[in-house]
Amino acid sequence: MILVTGGAGFIGSNFVLDWLAASDEPLLNLDKLTYAGNPANLASLAGDARHIFVRGDIGDAALVARLLAEHRPRAIVNFAAESHVDRSIHGAEDFMATNVTGTFRLLEAVRAYWRSLPEGERAAFRFLHVSTDEVYGSLAPDAPAFTEQHRYEPNSPYSASKAASDHLVRAWLHTHGLPVVTTNCSNNYGPYHFPEKLIPLMIVNALAGEPLPVYGDGQQVRDWLYVQDHCAALRRVLAAGRVGETYNIGGHNERTNLQIVHAICEALDALRPRADGQSYRVQITHVTDRPGHDRRYAIDAGKMERELGWRPQETFETGLRKTIAWYLAHPDWVAGVQSGAYRDWVAKQYGQREAETAQ
Ligand code: NAD
Ligand code: TYD
Numbered sequence: 001m002i003l004v005t006g007g008a009g010f011i012g013s014n015f016v017l018d019w020l021a022a023s024d025e026p027l028l029n030l031d032k033l034t035y036a037g038n039p040a041n042l043a044s045l046a047g048d049a050r051h052i053f054v055r056g057d058i059g060d061a062a063l064v065a066r067l068l069a070e071h072r073p074r075a076i077v078n079f080a081a082e083s084h085v086d087r088s089i090h091g092a093e094d095f096m097a098t099n100v101t102g103t104f105r106l107l108e109a110v111r112a113y114w115r116s117l118p119e120g121e122r123a124a125f126r127f128l129h130v131s132t133d134e135v136y137g138s139l140a141p142d143a144p145a146f147t148e149q150h151r152y153e154p155n156s157p158y159s160a161s162k163a164a165s166d167h168l169v170r171a172w173l174h175t176h177g178l179p180v181v182t183t184n185c186s187n188n189y190g191p192y193h194f195p196e197k198l199i200p201l202m203i204v205n206a207l208a209g210e211p212l213p214v215y216g217d218g219q220q221v222r223d224w225l226y227v228q229d230h231c232a233a234l235r236r237v238l239a240a241g242r243v244g245e246t247y248n249i250g251g252h253n254e255r256t257n258l259q260i261v262h263a264i265c266e267a268l269d270a271l272r273p274r275a276d277g278q279s280y281r282v283q284i285t286h287v288t289d290r291p292g293h294d295r296r297y298a299i300d301a302g303k304m305e306r307e308l309g310w311r312p313q314e315t316f317e318t319g320l321r322k323t324i325a326w327y328l329a330h331p332d333w334v335a336g337v338q339s340g341a342y343r344d345w346v347a348k349q350y351g352q353r354e355a356e357t358a359q
Helices: 010-022 039-045 063-069 087-092 093-115 120-125 158-178 198-208 229-241 258-272 302-308 314-331 330-341 341-350
Strands: 003-004 026-032 051-055 074-078 127-130 178-187 212-215 222-223 245-247 254-256 284-287 356-358
Touching: 003 010, 003 063, 010 039, 010 229, 010 258, 026 063, 026 330, 039 051, 051 063, 063 093, 074 093, 074 229, 087 093, 087 158, 093 127, 093 158, 127 158, 127 229, 127 330, 178 229, 198 212, 198 258, 198 314, 212 258, 222 258, 229 245, 229 302, 245 302, 254 258, 314 330, 330 341
Parallel strands: 003 026, 003 074, 026 051, 074 127, 127 178, 178 245, 212 284
Antiparallel strands: 051 356, 222 254
């Protein structure tokens, strides 16, 4: 089996669903269920014995050691993190606790387990660390896209904490020999995306008649990757990625934030027109810019293509269409997230206890 951390979050839950759709290999899902972890993302796995869910912290060394000894995973995919830049600006404590200290403790627990494995299993073991292109900092408008050689220049508390975790992972290979692989991907989008991030926030606010808040001039560029393309890339890296290597994963879809918001408005104008017949664009408002806002990210995913034969399957147009269709088809999921109903459910289901359930 494999151990996935953070598998109730946006990318993690897509990965868990994809994994169990593509193979019968069981999966242990360790997730703290912070505000970003939503068990409803995994509701379709109810009763599926291949999925074992444990509520817990990657920084809980005793828990992780026990889970590793009991379940004996052959690989770990580490998604668990605090992931939202704006939250890291308001307060970075949780980012340091999970992304830095949590990753350190996880690495230590995994190292002890890995050393105890018989030789063949030790050689085949993998620790796949999921990171971000934001560790590379901000690109000038005409600069070439980030390659794996690009210097680390993190600018936000979030990206600094992820950069720190990447360095720890690297050090655990070089010093301790732990067989790690790191991926740095661009902005993901798709189903189960928490509506604090740009694309789901704009879809949800548009439908609710709320303002569409564009930070600053809206000319910042991100390179959008459909989440299922990312999951396929991670499966490839786990299967064939070389130990100690870094792989950049991107969507070949650079867009300004304003282009994104306009595309969402146009799609919704066609699929779910406003009652007054006006375009959703009338809801766009420009608000104060994010402090330290990175201007441009772009990924050169050439190594993924050359070495592992991976390319994204979705264009931005097809991916955005699927994403908007998913949000239109899942108003209950959106309502649950917005009302905090899932937080109440988490409190009722788990209380303060750590819980282990087949979902
Ligand atoms: P998310 O915020 O949606 O989910 C994070 C998950 O981790 C949640 O389920 C949360 O409960 C869990 N978690 C948080 N702290 C934990 C802890 N201490 N122990 C166990 N679980 C914990 O994040 P996401 O968007 O799914 O991102 C997943 C990973 O991918 C992160 O490492 C993030 O840095 C990276 N990443 C994300 C993007 C993106 O566009 N979303 C882009 C590049 C990289
Ligand atoms: P976000 O989804 O938070 O991802 P990241 O900051 O990790 O790239 O934001 C994507 C871009 O959208 C970023 O340039 C900030 C901008 N943005 C807005 O303009 N308005 C918003 O309400 C949000 C959440 C983001």
